[in-house]
Amino acid sequence: xIGIAKIVGLVLVGGVSTxxxxxxxxxxxxxxQGVVERVIDGDTVDVTIDGAVQRVxxxxxxTPETVDPEQPVQxxxxxxxxxxxxxxxxxxxxxxxxxxxxTDRFDRTLAGVFTPDGALVxxxxxxxxLAEAVIVGDNDRFYPPVEQAxxxxxxxxxxxxxxxxxxxxPAQVRAVxxxxxxxxxxxxxASASDLDATAAAAATAAATALGLEQAFGDGRLGIAxxxxxxxxxASLAGGPAGYxxxxxxxxxxxxxxxx
Numbered sequence: 600x601i602g603i604a605k606i607v608g609l610v611l612v613g614g615v616s617t618x619x620x621x622x623x624x625x626x627x628x629x630x631x632q633g634v635v636e637r638v639i640d641g642d643t644v645d646v647t648i649d650g651a652v653q654r655v656x657x658x659x660x661x662t663p664e665t666v667d668p669e670q671p672v673q674x675x676x677x678x679x680x681x682x683x684x685x686x687x688x689x690x691x692x693x694x695x696x697x698x699x700x701x702t703d704r705f706d707r708t709l710a711g712v713f714t715p716d717g718a719l720v721x722x723x724x725x726x727x728x729l730a731e732a733v734i735v736g737d738n739d740r741f742y743p744p745v746e747q748a749x750x751x752x753x754x755x756x757x758x759x760x761x762x763x764x765x766x767x768x769p770a771q772v773r774a775v776x777x778x779x780x781x782x783x784x785x786x787x788x789a790s791a792s793d794l795d796a797t798a799a800a801a802a803t804a805a806a807t808a809l810g811l812e813q814a815f816g817d818g819r820l821g822i823a824x825x826x827x828x829x830x831x832x833a834s835l836a837g838g839p840a841g842y843x844x845x846x847x848x849x850x851x852x853x854x855x856x857x858x
Contacts, residue, residue, distance in 0.1 A: 728755075
């Protein structure tokens with residue numbers, strides 16, 4: 600197993616949280632067949648198994664929040680939900696496979712979900728750049744394919760890793776850079792109007808940078824934080840510089856450690 604300790608929750612520094620506490624231990628050799636009833640959000644779906652509807656939380660991914668009444672809708676949250684709805688429309692037959700813990704404290708079933716053609720849904724969401732790869736507790740069975748898919752999204756600049764989607768960190772960093780670069784240089788012969796233009800441009804750049812800083816500080820970036828380079832994440836979150844492996848988070852905390 601990749602994980603070395605049971606961590607009963609996950610809190611990303613950007614403010615999104617997913618509590619997946621240990622409730623029962625699963626038999627990882629067990630497989631269930633079910634039918635999708637409806638999609639709840641980007642990483643949660645209702646599935647009918649043996650005549651009973653079970654709420655299924657997809658393992659080893661975390662998508663931006665859309666349904667938590669205590670949090671705003673986060674960057675690309677609706678898009679993650681829409682993608683999952685397209686991948687698993689109501690009536691889709693699915694196969695569920697499990698890891699160390701079968702359910703969480705919310706009585707959600709924890710599973711890897713497979714389509715009829717054998718695609719791992721968990722990984723497909725990450726491949727679109729709509730989810731971060733995470734490990735909670737000892738549930739790391741699906742982490743390798745999810746992380747590989749996420750790496751593809753990073754390389755392609757998709758979803759949360761796209762500089763062309765205004766709410767992502769890459770896009771906001773690019774906006775700050777562009778605003779800064781737009782500040783004209785001042786020379787000794789600058790006129791009053793030139794000085795005014797420079798001051799206005801500098802004020803715009805400062806406001807743009809301050810907006811990004813505040814969004815980071817108050818959690819409005821949510822899971823879009825995951826698009827930051829690993830070295831920057833380590834610096835801001837207190838982890839080891841240059842670390843690029845899986846990160847485990849304790850509930851309520853804003854620091855992580857290697858799993």
